[in-house]
Amino acid sequence: MENLINILEDANIKPTIERLSILNYLDRNHNHPTASMIFDEVETKIPTISKTTVYNSLKLFIENGIVTPLYITGSEIRYDFTTKPHHHFFCENCGKIFDLVVDCPIFSKKHFQGHLIRQQHGYFRGICKDCLEKEAKEHH
Amino acid sequence: MENLINILEDANIKPTIERLSILNYLDRNHNHPTASMIFDEVETKIPTISKTTVYNSLKLFIENGIVTPLYITGSEIRYDFTTKPHHHFFCENCGKIFDLVVDCPIFSKKHFQGHLIRQQHGYFRGICKDCLEKEAKEHH
DNA sequence: TTGTCTGCAAACGTTTTGCACGACC
DNA sequence: GGTCGTGCAAAACGTTTGCAGACAA
Numbered sequence A, B: 001m002e003n004l005i006n007i008l009e010d011a012n013i014k015p016t017i018e019r020l021s022i023l024n025y026l027d028r029n030h031n032h033p034t035a036s037m038i039f040d041e042v043e044t045k046i047p048t049i050s051k052t053t054v055y056n057s058l059k060l061f062i063e064n065g066i067v068t069p070l071y072i073t074g075s076e077i078r079y080d081f082t083t084k085p086h087h088h089f090f091c092e093n094c095g096k097i098f099d100l101v102v103d104c105p106i107f108s109k110k111h112f113q114g115h116l117i118r119q120q121h122g123y124f125r126g127i128c129k130d131c132l133e134k135e136a137k138e139h140h
Numbered sequence C: 001t002t003g004t005c006t007g008c009a010a011a012c013g014t015t016t017t018g019c020a021c022g023a024c025c
Numbered sequence D: 001g002g003t004c005g006t007g008c009a010a011a012a013c014g015t016t017t018g019c020a021g022a023c024a025a
Helices: A001-012 A017-028 A037-043 A053-063 A127-139 B001-012 B016-026 B033-047 B053-063 B130-136
Strands: A067-070 A078-081 A087-091 A098-102 A114-125 B069-070 B078-081 B089-090 B097-100 B115-126
Touching: A001 A017, A017 A037, A017 A053, A017 A078, A037 A053, A053 A067, A067 A114, A078 B115, A114 B130, A127 B115, B001 B016, B016 B033, B016 B053, B016 B078, B053 B069, B069 B115, B078 B115, B115 B130
Parallel strands: A087 A114, B089 B115
Antiparallel strands: A067 A078, A087 A098, A114 B115, B069 B078, B089 B097
């Protein structure tokens, strides 16, 4: 928690209880939650919190590079505690999004073919291993 | 145009004038348009067409693998005439989305680490070469 | 007291849905 | 005549904005 306060202060963001709770949630949950998922959990600790504050905080975090928004599903935005670039797999069956480790030749490059790269995503959609195995069992 | 009719008929989609116009637009414009951009252009040829029909048609095309939706910007969905998988670059300054040719080790694989891959996107956000050059000139 | 943070409510823009009309076989 | 396609209008959805009150320095 002390660590999270530092992250915010380093970014010149006042570490309010709301912001800390949101960041704490993202720190504990690396499963790319939606704003609603964050709100639902933080609300149990801070019952007075509003969705506006969740959105405000996430916007602030994104602007400061603390959080990365993922536009993967076409509906809700997913939020990812920023680490080094990595790929994502989105399961169309169970909706889970998880990290993939892929050896990609341009990862972590800042420039490519003359363009400035600020963010990079490799992502895959399909049916995840778990869902495939469940399906197979049902048809045994 | 004959070719486009075949594409639709092969997918068991009745080639109405609306669907053909939409597909024709996508065939001529590989710049990843939004539904509105498609609507605006097709409307000049078929003034009675509605946005609902554009959305209905796109949905049908996507379900049949003729069109790929791109969830890149976080706001409007972009639509891409389906070809072989490729990367995209989204310029945060001018909003353009263009194709990138990248040598990626898992492209065109159908399975990866046990997961079934139906679709794959590699995409980059940042500032494109053209915008960087314009910026440089302004600060000469 | 000044500026910042919060949170309600309303607005927003894109997409989806319900439904009725019309076209076609 | 029955199915399919269209298109209007309304709803839905996640997100953003305006604003007023609360809080903190």
